[in-house]
Amino acid sequence: MKELVREQAQTTRRMITSLTVAAALSIAAVVGIYFFLTLNGVKALQFNSLGQILLGTSWDPESTPPKLGLLPMIISTLYVTAIAVAIAFPVSLLCATYLAEFAPTFLRRTLRPAIDMLAGIPSVVYGLFGILTLVPFARYYLGAPSGYSVLVAGIIVAIMILPYMTSVMMEAIRSVPREYVEAALGMGATRWQVVRTVLWPAALSGIAAGGMLGTLRALGETVAVALVAGGALMIPHSPLDPCRPLSAHILLQATVLPVGSPGYYALYFAGLVLMLMVTAVIVITYWYRERAGKPKVRRKVKAGRVNPVLASKLMTGLMIAAGVIAAAALVGITGYIFVNGIGALSWDALFGPVSIGDPVHSSLYPALLGTLALMFYSTVFAVLVGVPTALYLAHFAGESRFTRAVRFAIDTLAGVPSIVYGLFGATLFVVYMKMGYSVLAGALTLATMNLPVVVRTAEEAFRSVPREYIEAARGVGASWYHVVKDVLLPMAKPGITAGITLSMCRAAEEAAPIILTAVMIGLVSSNPFVHVLQPTDALAFRIYLIAKEYLMVPEAKQKAFAAALVLILVTLSLNFLAIYMRDKFERRVGRRV
Amino acid sequence: MAAFKVRDLHVYYGDKEALKGITLDIPEKKITTIIGPSGCGKSTFIRCLNLMIKEIPYARTEGVVEFDGDNILEYESEEEIIEHRRRVATVFQHPNPFPWMSIYDNVAYGLRLMGMDEDEIEDRVYEALEKAALLDEVEDRLDDPASALSGGQQQRLCIARALAVDPDVLLMDEPTSDLDPIATRKIEETVLELRGEVTIVFVTHILPQAYRIGDYTAFFLKGELVEANETKELFNNPQDERTREYIEVEFGP
Numbered sequence: 001m002k003e004l005v006r007e008q009a010q011t012t013r014r015m016i017t018s019l020t021v022a023a024a025l026s027i028a029a030v031v032g033i034y035f036f037l038t039l040n041g042v043k044a045l046q047f048n049s050l051g052q053i054l055l056g057t058s059w060d061p062e063s064t065p066p067k068l069g070l071l072p073m074i075i076s077t078l079y080v081t082a083i084a085v086a087i088a089f090p091v092s093l094l095c096a097t098y099l100a101e102f103a104p105t106f107l108r109r110t111l112r113p114a115i116d117m118l119a120g121i122p123s124v125v126y127g128l129f130g131i132l133t134l135v136p137f138a139r140y141y142l143g144a145p146s147g148y149s150v151l152v153a154g155i156i157v158a159i160m161i162l163p164y165m166t167s168v169m170m171e172a173i174r175s176v177p178r179e180y181v182e183a184a185l186g187m188g189a190t191r192w193q194v195v196r197t198v199l200w201p202a203a204l205s206g207i208a209a210g211g212m213l214g215t216l217r218a219l220g221e222t223v224a225v226a227l228v229a230g231g232a233l234m235i236p237h238s239p240l241d242p243c244r245p246l247s248a249h250i251l252l253q254a255t256v257l258p259v260g261s262p263g264y265y266a267l268y269f270a271g272l273v274l275m276l277m278v279t280a281v282i283v284i285t286y287w288y289r290e291r292a293g294k295p296k297v298r299r300k301v302k303a304g305r306v307n308p309v310l311a312s313k314l315m316t317g318l319m320i321a322a323g324v325i326a327a328a329a330l331v332g333i334t335g336y337i338f339v340n341g342i343g344a345l346s347w348d349a350l351f352g353p354v355s356i357g358d359p360v361h362s363s364l365y366p367a368l369l370g371t372l373a374l375m376f377y378s379t380v381f382a383v384l385v386g387v388p389t390a391l392y393l394a395h396f397a398g399e400s401r402f403t404r405a406v407r408f409a410i411d412t413l414a415g416v417p418s419i420v421y422g423l424f425g426a427t428l429f430v431v432y433m434k435m436g437y438s439v440l441a442g443a444l445t446l447a448t449m450n451l452p453v454v455v456r457t458a459e460e461a462f463r464s465v466p467r468e469y470i471e472a473a474r475g476v477g478a479s480w481y482h483v484v485k486d487v488l489l490p491m492a493k494p495g496i497t498a499g500i501t502l503s504m505c506r507a508a509e510e511a512a513p514i515i516l517t518a519v520m521i522g523l524v525s526s527n528p529f530v531h532v533l534q535p536t537d538a539l540a541f542r543i544y545l546i547a548k549e550y551l552m553v554p555e556a557k558q559k560a561f562a563a564a565l566v567l568i569l570v571t572l573s574l575n576f577l578a579i580y581m582r583d584k585f586e587r588r589v590g591r592r593v
Numbered sequence: 594m595a596a597f598k599v600r601d602l603h604v605y606y607g608d609k610e611a612l613k614g615i616t617l618d619i620p621e622k623k624i625t626t627i628i629g630p631s632g633c634g635k636s637t638f639i640r641c642l643n644l645m646i647k648e649i650p651y652a653r654t655e656g657v658v659e660f661d662g663d664n665i666l667e668y669e670s671e672e673e674i675i676e677h678r679r680r681v682a683t684v685f686q687h688p689n690p691f692p693w694m695s696i697y698d699n700v701a702y703g704l705r706l707m708g709m710d711e712d713e714i715e716d717r718v719y720e721a722l723e724k725a726a727l728l729d730e731v732e733d734r735l736d737d738p739a740s741a742l743s744g745g746q747q748q749r750l751c752i753a754r755a756l757a758v759d760p761d762v763l764l765m766d767e768p769t770s771d772l773d774p775i776a777t778r779k780i781e782e783t784v785l786e787l788r789g790e791v792t793i794v795f796v797t798h799i800l801p802q803a804y805r806i807g808d809y810t811a812f813f814l815k816g817e818l819v820e821a822n823e824t825k826e827l828f829n830n831p832q833d834e835r836t837r838e839y840i841e842v843e844f845g846p
Contacts, residue, residue, distance in 0.1 A: 104650075179689040183751070186643060187703040187758065188679035190671055197702070201693045308706070309672045 008479040015481050016396055022388035023397075023406045026455070029448050030409040033416060036427040037275065040268035044068055047262040053269060059233050061253075061263025068266040072235045074273060076150065076243035079236055080225060081218040083154025084161060088218075089211055091158075092165035094322035096210075097195055099166070100173035102316065103323075112170070113579045118330045119163040120575035122509030124543045125564045127227035129333050130156040131547050132557070135228055144240035148230025151239040156228055157221050159329045161214035166326065168213055172206020173199050192312035205289045212285040219277055220417020222247040222512040223540075227547050246274045247419045247512070254423070254516050259431060271423045278415050334568070341565025344558040350566075359545045360556045364563055366528075370439070370536035371570070373528035374514060375507040377443035378450060382503050385447070386454030387496060391484065393455070394462035414452035421449040422516035430517055437535040439528045442518025449513060450503040457502065461495020461585060462488055494585040501578040505571045511540035539567040594621040596762055596792040597642060602656035602666075604637050604646065611637045613816040614656070619762075624784065624793045626807035626824065628800060630839075633813040635796045639766045641666070642794065643681045644674050679707065681762040682755035687771055688747035690739035690754065697735040699750055703758040717757050725753035726783045745776025752783060762792040769802070781806050800843045804828050812836050 044053060048068045056069020099108055099115075130152055139147030176199055184198045200207065230242025231252060244252070250267050257263040352363035389406065397403040425445025435441040465488055473483045489496075520535040528536040546560040595618035604612040612634045619625050619642075627635050640646040641658055644665060657664045660677070668674050682703075690699045700718045709717070718735075722728040727749045731742070739750060748768055755763055765784070769777040784793060784806055797803050803810055807824035812833075820827060820836045831837040 177689075179685060179687055180691060182645065182648075182683075182685060183689045183691070183754075184702075185645060185648060186678060186683035186685070187706060187754070188675040188677075189706050190675055193706055197706070198691065202691070204693070308708075309670075309675070312671060 005479075008481060012479045012481040015484065016392075019388045019392035019396055020402075022385050023392040023402075025385050026389055026409045026413065026451055027405055029451065030412050032428060033413075033420065033424045033448075034275075036424055037268050037271050037420070040265050040427060041272040042269075044262065044265035044269040047265075053266065054273075057235060059249075059263075061257060061261060061266060066262040066266075068262060068269075070246070070249075070266070070270055070273065072233055073244055073246045073249045073270065075235050076229065077219060077245040077247070077274070077277070079150050079239075079243065080153045080157060080229065080245050081215065083150065083239065084157035084218040085211070085215050087155065087158035088161045088165055088214055091322045091326055092162055092169055092210065092214070093200075093207065094319040095162075095326050096166045096169035096173055097199065098316075098319035098323050100170045101195065101199060102191070102319065112167075113576075113583075115163045115167050115170075116579050117572055117575050118334070119167065120505050120509070120571045121160075121330075121334065122511075122540055122567055122571055123160060123221060123224040124227075124509070124511045124540045124547070125337055125568060126156050126160050126333065127224035128543055128547050128560055128564055129336055130224060130228040131551070133336070138240065142240060146230055146242055148228060148232075148242045149240045150229065150236045150243045153225050153229040153243070153245070154239070156224050157218045159333065160221065160224065161217050162326050163330065164217060165210045165214040168210035169203070169207050172203040172210065175206070176202040190308045190312035192315040193308060195315070204292045208285055208289050208292070212281060215281050216278055216415050216417075219274065219281065220247055220419065222251050222417070222419040223544055226251050227544070246270045247417055250274075250419050250423065251512055251515060254426065268423060268427075271420050274417055275420060278417065282411075282415055337561065337564050337568055340557075340561040341568070344561040345565055346562075349559060349562045359542055360550050360553045360559050364539070364542070364559075364566060367537040367539045367542045367563060368566060370519075370528045370538040371508050371540070371567070373439050373532075373536060374442050374446060374518065374538060375504045376529070377439060377532065378446035378507040379500055379504050381444060381447035382450040382454045383500060386451050386499070386503075387458050389451075390455045390458030391462055391488065394459045395484075395488070396480075410452050410455050413448070414456070416449075418449060418510050419512045419516075421445055422513035424448070425513060425517040435533060437518060437520050439518060439532040439534065439536050442514045442536070443507075443532075445513045445517045446507045446510065449510065450506055453503050453506065454499045457499030458492070458496045461492035461499070464495070464585075465491040492585075494581045498578045498581040498585065501574045501581065505574040505578065508567065508574070509540060509571050511538075511544045514538055515541060515544070539563050539570075543567065595619060596621040596660065598657070598659040599641075600657040600659070602638075602641060602658060603654065604634075604641065605653045605655075606649070607651050611816055612641070615813075615818045617811055617818055617821055619792065619794060620809060621792050622789050623808040624788055624795060624806055625809045625811065626803035627794065627796045627811050627813060628798065628803045628839075629813035630798065632815075634816040635798075635813050636766055637816075638813065639683070639764050639794065639796055642762070643683050643764055644668065644677055645683070647674060679703070679758055680760055681764060682758060682760035683764045683766065684748070684751050684755050684768045686767040688744055688751055690742075690747050690750045692738060692740040694739060695736045696731050696739050696742070696750060699739045700753045700757050702754060707758065717759075718753075721753040721757035724756050724783075724787065725749045726779065726786070727753055743776070745772050745779060748772060748776070748780060749783060752780070756787075756791075760791065762794065763787070765793065765795045767796050767798065769797070769799075777802075800828075800840060812839065814839070 047066050053068050053070055055071050056067060057071050058067045058069050060067040099111055134152045134155060135147035138144040138149055138152050180198050180202055181194055184194045225245050226248035229244060229248055231244045231248065232242035233244060236243040250270055253263060254267055350364050354366055355362045393406060425441055429435045429441035429444050430437060469487050470483055473487050518536060519538055519541045526534050543560050543563045546556050550556040597619035599615055599617045602612055602615040615638065629635050641654065646652050646654060654666050658666050665677055668677060697718060700721050701714050704714045704717055719728065727746060730746060742750060769780050784795065787793060795806060804824060810824040810827045811821040812819045814835055820831060820833045828840060831840060
């Protein structure tokens, strides 16, 4: 008896040690990202001064001396992000308000999961859609010289970030206590006055968080922007000019420039600039939320000059219009890909002959296999580190400095753009750890990227296990090891599964990180599950490559549509599974769905 | 004079009939207390008087609630509904001042919705705080967040917010049930001060409270109005057996 108790206590101690080690790895990842970016980034300063890089307008890394000016890219990033957020923020806010407060229950029940599903459409698919529809439209009807332009990039990114923003804002507005709404209605406020004076101020923090999330994605969005922005190395003077944001610049040049060249180092510098922008957005949002949390001295609620009832009707109309626009855009894109994809999908397109180095005529199964392998291995790594970290944070972390560092690390990782993960993986895994372009390097890179997703969903799942079950187990003398094994893990399983599927989904849809770490131009026919140190093909990469370089080739569009449809089917079904699991979990712990 | 004339009022939540034909006059500028056990329809009745019933999509009403010559249940347009609510103010069970606004802004809220200019608002805010017996306690910290006040003070702030718009009627739905005895007593004193100035409908399940402050009292049970009379009369000489039983059980022997 004594023996058994001692053994169980020892197992518990060992378990807690392992959890702590796993949690420490996320700190290591953040330190590693900053370390490698800085290490390589500052080497660019050997060739050009800080001023020449930040304010220089020409990029010619091969000339002597090299010209490493990043100003056009910096301005492009800000320009595209500004347009995207300017469109998406108001539309999302109105949409979210309508869905949270005005929409009939059945509509909300259908649309909430639908919005979450749409967040799972890969960015490369948005890029493909943009290049085949909006780019020609801008060329023929808006007078953009080539069609590829800041405006089209901004619109595409706006559509991409819409579901994210709407989802976060809707949750925030939904959680405003009813009693405040009733108080305002009881005072004779119109519906619109309730929105303006109660719902928005009370949900301000969540609305800001949604805005931040969307802005971060817009700043870091790479593949779609690389496809539709045009890639011109000039400062865009009008929204119809082509441009090249920082992220796209890194993607386009990283595969071209030799390791160790001046331009190669300048790309890491570009990565640093991008991280600086991301950090600035996070800091500003935190500061704003902090400040907005305190009531301002005599904040005026203006009645407005317009008749309040008329204003209310107008705004309700506007909200419905925003909802219709958002729905039309998203349904339009999905429908476009489905209709064209089904037409293009055939046995031959999927399982026909493979011709190496020909992305158009080679069949899709090596790409599908590669995507599955990357999903599988990256998720295994992300779960091995992420779930123990989540468990540590949820139940074993005190308020120590270490815990705070882990939390900060997870928050930071969540904000890092995918292309920066690509740079990180390309340095650490591909070069330093000598993995070369390989399934393993790609999977490890994607795993680092997905760590925050897994940690957050799993932590949430562990935390919502009702205390009484834990106490019941502790009360009969269970060691913490047994509490974890018999209570926490089984209870949190659907929540953890939701995190796992979301992580798989992101691994499938992200093209930018794997282009820098795992895929090669040209197709390799080895089995990516076995030959993990070989480069591989992947669906997202195939779509990107065709859309970027092969659209002139006959049948190229067909193959891209087919690949896009397969990819969407993979991500949407995973997303569906994740949403189903989340709902199941929420019901299990008895939360309002 | 009756402020509200309620005639054969039925309310249905889906299939469930919550009020089964209520006929009652609410006298003007008096305090009418409404008593009854939980689930008897007191709150539903209040929701009909301020038309908050229209915010519940699955609720359906029949009958007449006459206010100022109109059957307010027939109000459909937003204009009519909000205009009515600006004359009939409500204080809810749980104190609900807006925590993101200052004390001053909470009281000014309804006035600003009406588009009143700020000079006039200032006078009205002080007046309302005075009436709600809160001014002395908060005069030097009007810019503090409302959430800094105690529960009882928050509820009196809600009363001030309701009174600021100068309503004809003040509806109070169990306003003291979340408060301690001292804070409760203060609210009761505040309400008694308002007698004769504004029509008050005060819902409570505490019978001594209904007895202390009421001019008239109505007893609801299972969605029906059992008895309504002058308060003293109803408590000392109940006409209906169910009223007598309820009062005996609740008051004790």
